[in-house]
Amino acid sequence: MKFAIQVNEGPYQHEASDSAYQFTKAALEKGHEIFRVFFYHDGVNNGTRLTTPPQDDRNVVQRWSELAEQHGLDLVVCVAAAQRRGIVDEGEMQRNGKDANNIAPGFRISGLGQLIEAAVQSERLVVFGD
Amino acid sequence: MSEDIKKFMYVNRRAPYGTIYAWEALEVVLIGAAFDQDVSLAFLDDGVFQLMKGEDTGDVEMKNFSPTYSALGDYDVTKLYVEKESLEERGLTVEDLMPLKYEDEDDDWAEKDSIRLVSRKEMAELMDEQDVLFSF
Incomplete structure (x- = not known):
């Protein structure tokens, strides 16, 4: 089956991203197709490479990046939600005159x-969220 | 498959200004309107507060996006299902909501109400008919 995944909450504060990741990974292992994972609301915070969780905990962001690399997953962060919350890629950095970017590998x-x-x-x- | 029209329902369950869900849900609806799907909105639980008349956000310095609901008709978003029980549980009636209208192109552009009051049971049936449920 072909799935679209929506993640509405940020990492650690909420389990939505963990559940979405586990679902996506299990679906891929069963041979299903993930058309896209879309990060919305605070879910865009899953896309910052500056996240530094304690070493004895899972790394939610890095896990998504690795899954994307292994399976060619399309991880998309909503631009309007990202601008509000300071998630920035190279293009957004230049367009909005910012001094840095923070997008994690595999996300766009x-x-x-x-x-x-x-959809x-x-x-x-x-949809994963509250 | 890409040519097919799907039934999209955007489910609004939260009050308008305590969190950003309502406003960002509306942004999805406005963008989604360009995709020519069969679109409806559902308002239930605290989501019914999103349609209240006379919202004034001045003192809390939040952007008042309530007027945007009035523009939905222009985007061909004309089915706003409001759950009767959710209104009643909050001491509200449809009179407390904005009188949202649209012009029906199939009926000589007659002005009609966008808000359709449905029971909890009818809401469940409507959800069952959908191809896609966006939950906010």
């Missing part, structure tokens, strides 16, 4: 149309 910033397209193209949209 794009528009809400990517969420709608994912149209996939057989199921699975």
Whole structure:
């Protein structure tokens, strides 16, 4: 089956990103297709490479990056939600005159149309959040 | 499959200004309107407060996005299902909500109410009919 995944909450504060990750990983292992993972609301905070969790805990951000690399996952961070919360890639840094960027490997910033397209193209949209 | 029209329902469950969910949900609806799907919105639980008349956010310095709901008709978003029990549980009636309208192109552009009051049971049936449920 072809899935679209939406993550609505940030890492650590909420388990939504963990559950989304576990679901995505299990679905891929079972041979399903993940059309896209879309990060919205505080979920965009899953896309900063500056996260530094204690060493005896899971690294939520790095785990997503690794899964993306292994499976060619499309991890998309909503641009409007990202701008509000300071998640920045190279292009956004230049466009908005910022002095740094923080996007994690495997993530890209794009528009809400990517969420709608994912819902149209996939057989199921699975939303993780409150 | 990409040519198919899907039934999209945006489910609004939270009050408008305590968290950003309502406003960012509305942003999805406005962008999604360009994709020509069969779109409806559901308002239940504290989500019914999103449609209250006379919201004034001046003193809390939040952006007042309530007027945006009035523009939904222009985006062909004309089905706003409001759960009756959720209103009643909060001491509200449909009279407390904004009188949102749209012009029906299939009925000589007659002005009609966008808000449709449904029971909890009807809401469950509507959800069951959908292809995609966005939950905010």
